[in-house]
Amino acid sequence: MKTIPPAILAAVQELLDQDDEPLYRGELTELVEQVMQQRSQYLEAAHRFGTPQYLFEEPRLRAQIDRFTAAFAREGLVARTHYAFKANPTLSMVQAIQRAGLAADASSGLELELALRCGFTRIVLSGPAKTDEELELALAHADRVTVHLDSFAELSRLEALAARHQTSIRAGVRLNTQGHGLWTKFGIPFTALPEFAAQAAQQRHVHLEGVQFHLSWNRQAGGYLRTLSELGPALAQSTPPGGWRFADIGGGYYPEDDEAAYPWLTRRGRLLSLLGLAPAEGPPPDWDLSYLLHPVQPIEAMAREIMDAFQRHLPAGLEMWLEPGRYLANQAVHLLLRVADVKTPELAITDGGTNLLGWERLEGEHTPLINLSHPSLYQKPCRVYGSLCTPHDLWGYACYGEALNPGDILMLPAQGAYVQTLAQRFIKPLCQTVALDLQGELRQVAPAETLKDRYPQLG
Ligand SMILES: Cc1ncc(COP(=O)(O)O)c(C=O)c1O
Incomplete structure (x- = not known):
């Protein structure tokens, strides 16, 4: 990296600045506000039926x-x-x-x-x-x-x-x-x-x-x-x-x-990290929490x-x-998770893993992660991981919430399409589904996967 002459680096940066993808900076604000309006119903679903949970609305x-x-x-x-x-x-x-x-x-x-x-x-x-x-x-x-x-x-x-x-x-x-x-x-x-x-x-x-x-x-x-x-x-x-x-x-x-990209994963962002001008993974230190x-x-x-x-x-x-x-x-299915462990104020681990999404999607794209127990319309930078025994089990680099405490209920909203159908039986079982019906009643409609479901041969 150190052998690249500064003039070349400057030229590459200038070229990359011309990157004109049809994207704009911001947050998925409406989605976050929608969740806040129904926060008490979502918390009730988590408290009555437990987590992790797919909540079908x-x-x-x-x-x-x-x-x-x-x-x-x-x-x-x-x-x-x-x-x-x-x-x-x-x-x-x-x-x-x-x-x-x-x-x-x-x-x-x-x-x-x-x-x-x-x-x-x-x-x-x-x-x-x-x-x-x-x-x-x-x-x-x-x-x-x-x-x-x-x-x-x-x-x-x-x-x-x-x-x-x-x-x-x-x-x-x-x-x-x-x-x-x-x-x-x-x-x-x-x-x-x-x-x-x-x-x-x-x-x-x-x-x-x-x-x-x-x-x-x-x-x-x-x-x-x-x-x-x-x-x-x-x-x-x-x-x-x-x-x-x-x-x-x-x-x-x-x-x-519905979907937002991490700014450091654009062509420009990736090249900057390849050139050693940005961290090899995750957000740069000057990230402004926009997507x-x-x-x-x-x-x-x-x-x-x-x-x-x-x-x-x-x-x-x-x-x-x-x-x-x-x-x-x-928009009709959300994932509800509980903070199971807090290692530092900025690093928490939830009770569900990203096998519930199917793949390591949130390393590459953003969905708001919202702390329903200590809500906020503003994000705090942090790392929230799942409970799988792999470092790629990441929910996000920021959370809408005042803090992250053990037992807090987190929500990943709008996970209804190509999620449950792609979820993996990787390390942890698939989780239960709870439904909120048209009358506003909550009930469990599918239990979590058991050993017997996965290994019917064991009897
Ligand atoms: C033939 C066909 N119809 C409908 C769909 C649904 O697409 P979407 O979920 O993007 O609306 C697909 C998705 O691949 C498809 O292949």
């Missing part, structure tokens, strides 16, 4: 569902919302979604079985390389299921299975959007749609009615608008015998106030632009199908 789920469906409501346009089970297929979440009247997006036989058992009457089955068993399950419930086909071969397989079972089924076809990197593994290219529609027209048991695409992580409407403008001409070139009935525009809608935030378009504005493009580019009368997962589920 059905009223918040309802609020997200209402906001999403209202955003996509427009006279003269049929919009159907299918909840993407992959975001959070816990029973309480899925049952609450069903009670709210949404349709289901299942991406495996397991999720399809769950959707059927929970009483969903409209289900899409999507995903690559579906097994014969998964397709047969869809065929057995063809009155409720539309299969989103992933390839020409899958069309042939579904047709053969449907013929064997003497039944017929509705289908869509997944399209991959050019330039979407790894996502080209899914579906068929837009350019292959005429050939696909022609092949589908030959099938007696599979009725092609629509198309599906999906783009992930959309903080703005741009990706949907570009794809819809490409889709219009593709649909016009190739109409199946019964005509196109729907276009499923997938999920990927990003909740506001890097992405501008996120509110769902109402995003929906308006998407619906305008849908109606401008696609044939009139087409139904718009949607598959949100993260947008609906994320």
Whole structure:
């Protein structure tokens, strides 16, 4: 490090200063304020049922569902919302979604079985390389299921299975959007749609009615608008015998106030630490406790632009199908933890570990950690770790709170999407889930994992 001439270091710094990521400095203030308003309810959940705990809040789920469906409501346009089970297929979440009247997006036989058992009457089955068993399950419930086909071969397989079972089924076809990197593994290219529609027209048991695409992580409407403008001409070139009935525009809608990055992990920050000009890990000593935030378009504005493009580019009368997962589920589940040990005023260890998140996510991104027992709207720098026997088990570098005392209840809000479904059985057991229902009642809906759950062979 010492051998790098100062002039070169200065030049590198100047170059890095030109880094223009579309981020701004701030905090996830609204999320923290929302938590503060319900602090006593969250503390009650922690005290009555213990920690660690996933707390599922059905009223918040309802609020997200209402906001999403209202955003996509427009006279003269049929919009159907299918909840993407992959975001959070816990029973309480899925049952609450069903009670709210949404349709289901299942991406495996397991999720399809769950959707059927929970009483969903409209289900899409999507995903690559579906097994014969998964397709047969869809065929057995063809009155409720539309299969989103992933390839020409899958069309042939579904047709053969449907013929064997003497039944017929509705289908869509997944399209991959050019330039979407790894996502080209899914579906068929837009350019292959005429050939696909022609092949589908030959099938007696599979009725092609629509198309599906999906783009992930959309903080703005741009990706949907570009794809819809490409889709219009593709649909016009190739109409199946019964005509196109729907276009499923997938999920990927990003909740506001949801994610923040540590400023020292930008390209610039990483280079500075490589050059020895910043600490090798963690925040620099002059960190001002702010984070890097992405501008996120509110769902109402995003929906308006998407619906305008849908109606401008696609044939009139087409139904718009949607598959949100993260947008609906994320704000509805929180993690509650207890401070189990305080080693110094700035270093505490909680009773739950980050296996409950699935991976070492909070080393790389920030979610507010809030001390419900000694709350504050201001952060104090500290390190809060989990109880796993690994140093990577980190909850955060700062906490909203006056202090950190043994027994304090901490909350990591908005952990409803891709968290419980990715949680790991690493060292510690998976924890219980408590639900807050629409009447404001709390109850445990799933117990913590036991030795018997993990090792059923032991009897
Ligand atoms: C086909 C499809 N639909 C919907 C979703 C849900 O996406 P999100 O949770 O970002 O809304 C996904 C996620 O990968 C997907 O692949």
